[in-house]
Amino acid sequence: MIIDDSDVFMFFQKILLNKFVPVVIILLLLVSGTYAQEEDAVQTEGSNAVWRIGFLEIIHQTFSSDDLHPFYQMTGTNRFKGGKGYFGQTVLDPEKNDLIPNISNKNADEHGSKDGFLTKLFSNIPLLKGLPPFSLEYILPTGYDVGIGLAFAYTNIWLDDTKVRAATQGADDSYATPLLRLASHFYMFSASFHPFGVPRPDDLDIFLGFGLSRVESTLRYGIRKNPTIPEYASVTKTELSGSSGMMPFRRMGVASGGDSFGFILEFLLPGINEIIDNPFATNTIIDSTVYDSTYNDRGGALPSKVGMPGGITRMSWTYSF
Numbered sequence: 001m002i003i004d005d006s007d008v009f010m011f012f013q014k015i016l017l018n019k020f021v022p023v024v025i026i027l028l029l030l031v032s033g034t035y036a037q038e039e040d041a042v043q044t045e046g047s048n049a050v051w052r053i054g055f056l057e058i059i060h061q062t063f064s065s066d067d068l069h070p071f072y073q074m075t076g077t078n079r080f081k082g083g084k085g086y087f088g089q090t091v092l093d094p095e096k097n098d099l100i101p102n103i104s105n106k107n108a109d110e111h112g113s114k115d116g117f118l119t120k121l122f123s124n125i126p127l128l129k130g131l132p133p134f135s136l137e138y139i140l141p142t143g144y145d146v147g148i149g150l151a152f153a154y155t156n157i158w159l160d161d162t163k164v165r166a167a168t169q170g171a172d173d174s175y176a177t178p179l180l181r182l183a184s185h186f187y188m189f190s191a192s193f194h195p196f197g198v199p200r201p202d203d204l205d206i207f208l209g210f211g212l213s214r215v216e217s218t219l220r221y222g223i224r225k226n227p228t229i230p231e232y233a234s235v236t237k238t239e240l241s242g243s244s245g246m247m248p249f250r251r252m253g254v255a256s257g258g259d260s261f262g263f264i265l266e267f268l269l270p271g272i273n274e275i276i277d278n279p280f281a282t283n284t285i286i287d288s289t290v291y292d293s294t295y296n297d298r299g300g301a302l303p304s305k306v307g308m309p310g311g312i313t314r315m316s317w318t319y320s321f
Contacts, residue, residue: 050198050320052255054135054153054264056092057316061085061157064272064309071161071180073306074221074278076298079177082166085310086157090133102158103130106183109220114242116216119185135264135316139198139205147194149207155314156185175226178280178295179238180219184308188213188268190251199257199320207266209251215275216244223285229294232286239285245275247308259320268312274305 063069066082093101106112107129115123122131135153142148159182162174190211199205222238253266281304284291296302 048198049138049140050258052135052137052139052199052264052318052320054137054316054318055132056089057133057135057155057314058089059155059157060087060313061308062310062313064311066166068307068309069164069166070182070276070306070308071159071164072298073303074180074276074280075178076292076296076300076302077177078297079165079172080161081297083164084166085164086159090155090157100128100130100132102156102183103128105158105160105181106130106218109181109183111183111218111220111240111242114218114240116185116214116218116242116244118187118214119216119218137192139192139194141198145197147196147198149192149194149209151188151190151192151209151211153188153190153314154186155188155312156183158183175224175228175233176295177224179222179224179236181221182217182219182276184215184217184276186213186215186247188249190249192251199255201258201260203257205255205257207251207253207255211249211251213247213249213270214244215247216242217276218242219276219279221279221285223291226294229286229290232290237285239279239283241277241279243275243277243305245273245305247271247273247275253314255318257320262318262320263315264318265315266313268314270308270310270312272307272309274303274307276306276308278303278306 062085069080069083071080071083090102091100098104112123123129125131131154133155135151137149137151139147139149161177161180165177188211190209192207192209194205194207196203196206219241220238221241222236223233224236226233248271250269251266253264255264256262281302292299
């Protein structure tokens with residue numbers, strides 16, 4: 001699936017208008033400092049293959065349009081129309097003193113029984129109980145003065161309905177919004193094209209590529225105690241669901257090249273594939289007629305699956321060798 005030009009434009013517009021811009025400016029300043037530190041490094045004409053490891057990332061997620069927030073697609077509730085995506089660190093959150101905060105949130109919310117195969121496998125890592133986000137890329141030369149790269153990356157997001165509600169909808173009582181807490185794990189394989197060859201220590205590495213990601217998601221969903229419908233929601237009711245799917249994506253970005261430490265800033269543009277099962281389509285927790293009249297502002301049947309079309313901006317430290 002391909003996102004059209006208007007979707008891409010809207011995605012970049014959201015990035016420019018959001019708080020990610022100051023972070024990008026800081027990145028560019030720090031990259032300039034990195035070049036000065038790497039001037040003494042020697043690599044002959046960028047002809048050698050390079051390994052690049054990414055770590056300590058910051059993620060920013062946006063959606064192609066107001067109607068495509070996954071929580072709005074799932075529930076039909078206007079409070080999520082034009083809602084926010086994830087923004088923050090996926091490793092080492094100093095405010096919470098947490099090594100992998102999104103994994104910790106998921107585990108604390110007891111999603112483990114619905115984890116996908118890979119997520120459940122990595123949950124056996126001692127102490128961490130999950131896989132820290134990272135990327136690993138191999139960039140090699142060709143006979144045409146360009147480079148090609150193969151990469152694997154893992155990251156995750158945590159969407160909590162109390163944080164992603166649309167600011168434009170105004171304040172509301174908490175019970176007026178269905179309860180949702182979504183954990184998604186992205187296992188991404190990609191190939192990339194490096195038009196200026198294998199990155200060297202004193203150059204920027206610009207790249208374009210495409211890939212395929214396995215997305216494993218778990219969702220706690222439900223209805224909060226609601227005094228407007230006491231016979232149906234006298235207490236908060238929640239259940240768990242899990243799903244997995246394949247998501248194609250495009251990739252573009254810039255990185256500091258060559259040996260030693262640097263930065264990478266990349267944009268991942270997911271396709272419109274429907275990759276998350278929507279439990280509200282078959283189980284609205286309460287009577288479906290009451291649910292529709294109370295929460296479903298869009299009206300009509302809710303979709304059985306939803307996607308995350310839009311973009312993910314990823315910034316991280318790198319180490320190249």
